[in-house]
Amino acid sequence: MIPLKTFVSEHRAANLLAQVRWRDGVYCPRCRGESAILYGSYRMFQRYRCKNCDRTFNGKTGTVFEHSSVALRKWFLAVYAYVRFILSDKSS
Numbered sequence: 001m002i003p004l005k006t007f008v009s010e011h012r013a014a015n016l017l018a019q020v021r022w023r024d025g026v027y028c029p030r031c032r033g034e035s036a037i038l039y040g041s042y043r044m045f046q047r048y049r050c051k052n053c054d055r056t057f058n059g060k061t062g063t064v065f066e067h068s069s070v071a072l073r074k075w076f077l078a079v080y081a082y083v084r085f086i087l088s089d090k091s092s
């Protein structure tokens with residue numbers, strides 16, 4: 001069960017994305033290198049710098065959310081509502 005606060009706070013939404021995406025550890029979405037260092041932040045997102053290719057990235061880089069102007073928490077609410085209400089309705 002995803003807490004409702006996820007859909008209110010962009011910070012919590014960013015944390016949830018990071019938890020899911022980096023569950024096996026942080027890697028560079030550009031070169032797949034696995035040695036990245038903390039490198040400040042981008043809005044609500046932790047920013048990293050890849051030691052291999054020297055480029056920076058954050059939790060949204062390389063995901064469908066990267067270039068969206070819609071806040072991540074709103075995406076999560078839409079996805080959650082879809083899974084919770086639309087999909088569950090079809091199975092019954």
Ligand SMILES: [Zn+2]
Binds near residue numbers: 032
């Ligand atoms: Zn890299």
